[in-house]
Each structure stands twice: as structure tokens, then as C-alpha cells.
Amino acid sequence: MGQNLQTGRQLRPIDLARGHGLSAQAVRNYEEAGILPAAGRTPHGYRTYTPLHARALGAFLALVPGHGHRTATSIMQAVNRGAVDEAFRLIDESHAQLLDDRRTLQAVENALRDLAPATAPEPGTAVSGRGDTFIGPLARQLGIRPATLRAWERAGLVRPRRDPLTGYRVYDGADVRDARLAHQLRRGGYLLERIAPLIAQVRAAGGLEPLEAALRDWHGRLSARGRAMLTGAAELEAYLRERG
Template identity: 55%
Template sequence: MITLRPTDLAREHGISTQAVRNYERHGFIPPAERTDTGYRIYTEVHAAALRAYLALVPAYGYAAGGRIMNALHRGGLDEALTVVDRGHSQLLRDRDTLDAVRTAVTHLTAEPQSAPDPAPGSRTRTVGELAHQLGVTTATLRNWESAGIVTPARDPVTGYRVFRADDIRDAELAHLLRRGGHLLDDIATVVQQVRTAGGTDALAASLDAWQGRLTAQGLAMLHAATHLNAYLALLDRADGADAGGRGDA
């Protein structure tokens, strides 16, 4: 069996030996055996565990990567795979949301922009009419207004909310993003980009950057899967060797 020192594991990834010890303490790599003088002894199993964990981080995040490794080290393979499955499911939702935003922005920004003070007969909605159109409650629209997502005017006579074309566009976009699971603060940021960009290159660049992040994450998941599979294979071999040794005893 090849034995390794903390510095050997650390050097491969350009990290400190203290980081390796921290990962061991947190259960991201298995516990190391010790020499009689107390020095840690690592093996290729530990090296593979470290490669797997560090590959999981850009794919699923620090917290999820830690949960996956912790689950494996207590024998919870299905628990670990569930975390992996959730990560893939979230990435798919993010992709669907991005596609929906691209479609919505292309459609909505292509519409003629309404004037600040629309003339009579232009496309407007009351809060009830817009809620019915989107299939949401009027309380939902008021929450979006509080978050700065929609900014309806007020009828000077009745004081009721009046949603103009720009407000309807923003509400439609918000509705798409909410269905994608995004928080109101994040939606407010996207809607503000739509308002300020006005269909120019700034908004397109923002969506392209979002696409790039999703692509990078998808590739990271493929990379992590390779290292995770290699680690599981080593664990299986190590378990088999232990079982064989116990059988000969």
C-alpha cells in the first residue's frame, strides 16, 4: 500500500496542509491512520477522496459537496446520490428559467415601449385584470410592487393602481422567474436590468454571462462525476480487501 503525507495531498491541489487536515476533520476525506509518533498516514483512498471533494465544490457548492462526502463516509450512498440528483435538478430548472427569460425578454422588449403618460385606449390593466391575466392573486402583485418589481401608476381620480404596458411586461417577466423558483430580490434585479437596458447589448451580455455560468457548472458536474466514480471504486476495492482479510483470519 502506497502511503502519502499531508504535503503530498496538498501539493497536488495547491492547497495548504492545514486545509487537508481541516477536510479530514470535517469528514470530507476519511480519517487518517497515525504513526507511533502521531504523524498522519494517508493512502491513495484519501487522495481520491480529496480529488472527489474538490471536484464537487464547483459543481454543487461547498455545502452540497460536504454533504455528499459525509454521506459516503457513513455508508449513505443513496443519501449522497440524492444530493447529486438535486443538484442536477436545480441546474435543469436554471436552464429552463434562462430559456424562459430569453424568450420573454425577446418578446417583451420587441414590443413598442409605452410612453410615460399613455394616451386613452392604450394597453392598461387594473390590479384585478392583471392578476387574472397572469393567474395570480392581487396580493401577489402588491408584494411585487413592494419589492420594486412593478411600479404601477395611480388613477388620479380613483387612486386605484393602473398597470401600463411596461408594468405588464415586468409582471409577465416576474411571473416567469417566480415559476423558476427565483427570489423576489433576484427578480427585482433582473427586471431592473430589463428596464435600464431597454433591449440593448447590456441585457444580452447579462444573459450570455448567465448561460456561461450554467455551462461551466454542467461541465464541472461531469468532471466531478469522474472523480466521484473513481473514489467509489477505490472504496469498493478497499472494502473487498478488508473482507478478504477477515475471511482468512
Template identity: 50%
Template sequence: MRALRPADLAREHGLSTQAVRNYERDGFIPPAERTRSGYRVYTEVHAAALRVYLSLVPAYGHAAAGQIMNALHNDELDDVLVSIDRGHSQLLRDRDTLDTVRRAVGHLTAESPPASDHPADADTRTIGELAHRLSVTPATLRNWEGVGILAPGRDPGTGYRLFRASDVRDAELAHLLRRGGYPLDHISTVVHQIRTAGGTDTLSAALEDWQRKLTAQGLAMLGAASQLSHYLSALGDQAVSTRRCPGRRSGPRS
């Protein structure tokens, strides 16, 4: 295969050569062969690995992208597929939550049913149940309550928090916007608009912005899948080539 230098890989993506070395150190690209004097020699396989990793980041996030590449290089293909499945599942959940919030917006100006239609013990969740539903900690929910995002009721007997259907909706919205990078004070304003049926300009803008982000993430997943498929083929070709002509490595240098 054509020999490549760290600078060759770095130049394609506007990276520093140190970043390329760091990616190799962290297992995101395979270990480089070395010249007799100890210099790194990369190949098209390494270039393909770097393309895969950088395409995975906008699709699944930095942590998941690193996990996927490490699993690939440890021949743990099932773990790779599980990580990808989790990413798609989360994207689908985000889309479902977005649809739920949009439906809620349609009822902002509707009158709330009488309080008697909502007995305290009907369709409520504990803080632990809601935390489990959102995959967050109870401390996170208490923090959201502290800034006004959530306003749960209390069990008259135990004093424990009780989250009604509207509280769950507010928590789902907060979780969605938090992953979109919105600060807590902004989320509090949006949730307050839902509760008070005030102006919805801020809410609508936030939802449209998040819709664009979900679309971009979905497209990034498609691009990453293409790069990953190409890389798997390159790894297979490399394995065949290695069996025919084993390589040698020398001591480290750069």
C-alpha cells in the same frame, strides 16, 4: 498504500494544511490513520476524496458538495444520488428559464395586446403560489417588488397581490440572474428593459454570461461524476484491504 502527509494533499490543490484538516473534521475526507506519535497519515483514498469534494463544489455548490461527501462516508449512497439528481434538475430548470427569457426577448418590440385581452382573473398566481414555484420565500418576492423588479397587480376585493404571466416571467428572470450572482439593481434594470422594450444590450450580455456559466457548470458535473466514480472504486478497494489487514489508530496530534 503509499502514506501521504497533510502537506502532500494540500500541495496538489494549492490549499493550506489547515484546510485539509478542516475538510477531515467536516467529514469531506475520511478520518486519517495516526502514527504512534499521533501524526496524521493519509493515503491515496484521502487524496481521491479531496479531489471529489473540490470537483463537486463548482458542479453543485459548497453546501451540496459537503452533503454528498458526508453521505458517502456514512454509506448513504441513495442520498448521494438524490443530491446529484437535484443538482441536475436545477440545471435543467435554469436552462429552460433561460430559453423562456430568450423567447421573451424576441417579442420585446411587439405591441402588447389590448388590456381587455388580459382580464384581471386570468392566468394569475398569488404570492404564495409564485414563491412555491421558484422555491423562494414570499418575503423575497416582496423585496424584489420593493426594488422595482416585480410590479404585480392587486385583487380589487382583497387587495392581495396577483402575479400575471408577465410577472411570472420577470420573477423567473430575476431568480435566474440572482443565482448568477447579479445584484438586485442590475436585475431591476434588465427587467425594466423587457417591460419598456428599450435597448437590449445589457439583457443580451447578461443572458450570454449566464449561458457560459451553465455550460461551465454542466462540464463541471461531468468532471465530478468521473472523480466520484473513481472514488467509489477506491472505497471498495480500501474495504477489501481493511478486512485483510485491519489498521490501528493512536491518540490525536496533528
């Protein structure tokens, strides 16, 4: 069957592009990038493709949602140069990353269960018996650099007060809660501009309920990636089978 597809009817770039919402130039770019096998040429120099190229294009586009454009490109490049084991290694790495992301989400949910009580304290007060702390100890507790905490402060994620005598930043229980939330959400891939409104909602609501929607969205995105990886695997297997 692989031989039939490779020597089957000729297709133009636009023939491959139709049905995928692509331009003919995008198809040519994919071929030049090694995502598609090299095209044949007519006596006048025009590219000609076959159903095997169409299968390769379908495999690539199916891989992108689960693995991302860069990894999907590397997978197809490896397959097309005959380095199938390299392609499998890249796929394994994506699955490992997805598993790590799931563990991160679980860690976030575990951290949220251990955070401050529903009523937010006034600035400067302790939370659950925890006293005030300074930037160095808090950074060490989170495993980050003090510079990161200062960047979070500039972004509005934490709001430490200043000691009137020393000028040092002082983080009360609410600040520690917000810093831990920011740390976990950053691990989950959230950008600072997305985290700031969530923490603002937590402060205003006096509790963590506003994060429930974000966690549901996070679960949904991970599940969608997992399903997309299954779809991509099926399309890639079909392409490998047709290549022979």
C-alpha cells in the same frame, strides 16, 4: 488497488493541500466534516493520510463547481459512511435542478419574445392592446404575492403610478413588461440588485437587446455547470473504484 492506496505511503496534511491552493488546516477541516475518510495517527498523535485521502480530496474539489459546496459535502459524507445510493440520489437531484434551470432559461427566452414592442410606451399608456392593471390582478397573473411587487417597486424594478383619486398603484404596459422580466429573471437565480440595472437598460434602450448579454451569460453558466458535473462524476467514480 484500493488496498494499496489505503496502506500506501503516508502523507501529511500539507502534502494533500499542495497543488490545490489549500491550507493544511483546510484539509484537517475537511476530514473532520467527513469529506475525507478518517486519518490515521502517528504515535505522537499527528494525522497521517494516504493516496486514498488525496483521491477523496480531488473528488470533492471536482464536485464543488457543479453541485455546490453543500451538496458536494453531503455526497462525500454519504460515500465515506458507505451510503453510496444516498450519494447517487444527491447527484440525481443536482442534475434535476440543472434541467429545471435550463427550462427556466427557456421560459425566460419565450417570455421575452412575447413582451412589449421595441419602442417603450409613455407611462400610463397601454401596450399591445393591454390596459392598465392593479397590483392584485398583476400579482395573480405572475403567481406571486402583492408584497413581492411592492418589494420590486422599492428596488426600482417596477415604477407604477398612483391613481390620483384612490391612491392605488396602477401598472401600465411598460410596468407589466418590467414585472414579467423581473419575475423570469428571479426564477433564473438573479438577485434584485442584478435585475434592476438590466431593466433600467431595457427602459433606456426602448427594447430588450440589453438582456441578450445576460442570456448568453446564463447559457454559459449552465453549460459550465454541466461540464463541471461530468468532471466531478469522473473523479468520484475514480474514488469509488479505489475504495473498492
